[in-house]
Amino acid sequence: MDTIKFCRKILFVLTAMLLSMGAAPQGMPAAAVFRASQPQGEVSVIHQGETQALLDHGKLVGGDVIRTGADSQVDLIRKGKWGYRLLANTECSIDLSNVDETRVKMTAGDVVFQVKKLPPGKTLVVETPVVVAAVRGTQFWGRVTPAGPERSATFAVREGRVEMKVSKTGEPFALEAGQAVDIHEADGSAAVRDALPAELGAIAQADAIPV
Numbered sequence: 011m012d013t014i015k016f017c018r019k020i021l022f023v024l025t026a027m028l029l030s031m032g033a034a035p036q037g038m039p040a041a042a043v044f045r046a047s048q049p050q051g052e053v054s055v056i057h058q059g060e061t062q063a064l065l066d067h068g069k070l071v072g073g074d075v076i077r078t079g080a081d082s083q084v085d086l087i088r089k090g091k092w093g094y095r096l097l098a099n100t101e102c103s104i105d106l107s108n109v110d111e112t113r114v115k116m117t118a119g120d121v122v123f124q125v126k127k128l129p130p131g132k133t134l135v136v137e138t139p140v141v142v143a144a145v146r147g148t149q150f151w152g153r154v155t156p157a158g159p160e161r162s163a164t165f166a167v168r169e170g171r172v173e174m175k176v177s178k179t180g181e182p183f184a185l186e187a188g189q190a191v192d193i194h195e196a197d198g199s200a201a202v203r204d205a206l207p208a209e210l211g212a213i214a215q216a217d218a219i220p221v
């Protein structure tokens with residue numbers, strides 16, 4: 011009887027090991043912390059130097075670079091915490107080197123964020139070449155134009171508060187709900203204003219991100 015129980019335990023362990031080995035898609039690690047949701051159009055991920063199509067429920071980890079083409083979008087989800095939607099012609103990467111923060115690096119494009127209130131000491135940081143934003147619970151949108159002499163960034167907040175710092179000057183400021191800011195990379199100038207109805211309307215799609 012003891013031998014039978016022992017064999018069953020061995021079989022159980024081997025089965026669990028086989029399942030865990032097959033849990034992640036080829037080329038992607040099992041310890042993924044993000045997943046893709048409902049990619050539309052041309053969406054790809056660069057993982058360890060290799061580019062592949064990002065499929066629904068595809069897994070993502072720190073260091074991955076995500077790109078969307080024209081008329082494309084994808085939601086990236088960290089279940090129970092936050093999610094963000096990459097709109098068309100966007101590139102960003104995920105940095106998890108700091109255990110107390112998740113850093114999204116936007117190179118260009120448009121991203122809508124849906125962030126639940128994070129635990130004390132935890133922060134989501136959105137880093138762009140023009141401005142850096144830090145949040146703990148909010149809905150907001152960011153846009154970064156491609157590299158060039160007229161490069162700029164625009165952020166708008168629908169709910170909550172976003173702490174910001176201009177990359178060129180180090181100037182800190184905050185955006186409250188209903189506000190927006192335009193920042194120019196060349197001189198670091200930042201103009202805070204009321205968010206446009208179209209900007210707030212774009213952020214409203216954050217409600218559909220399945221956090």
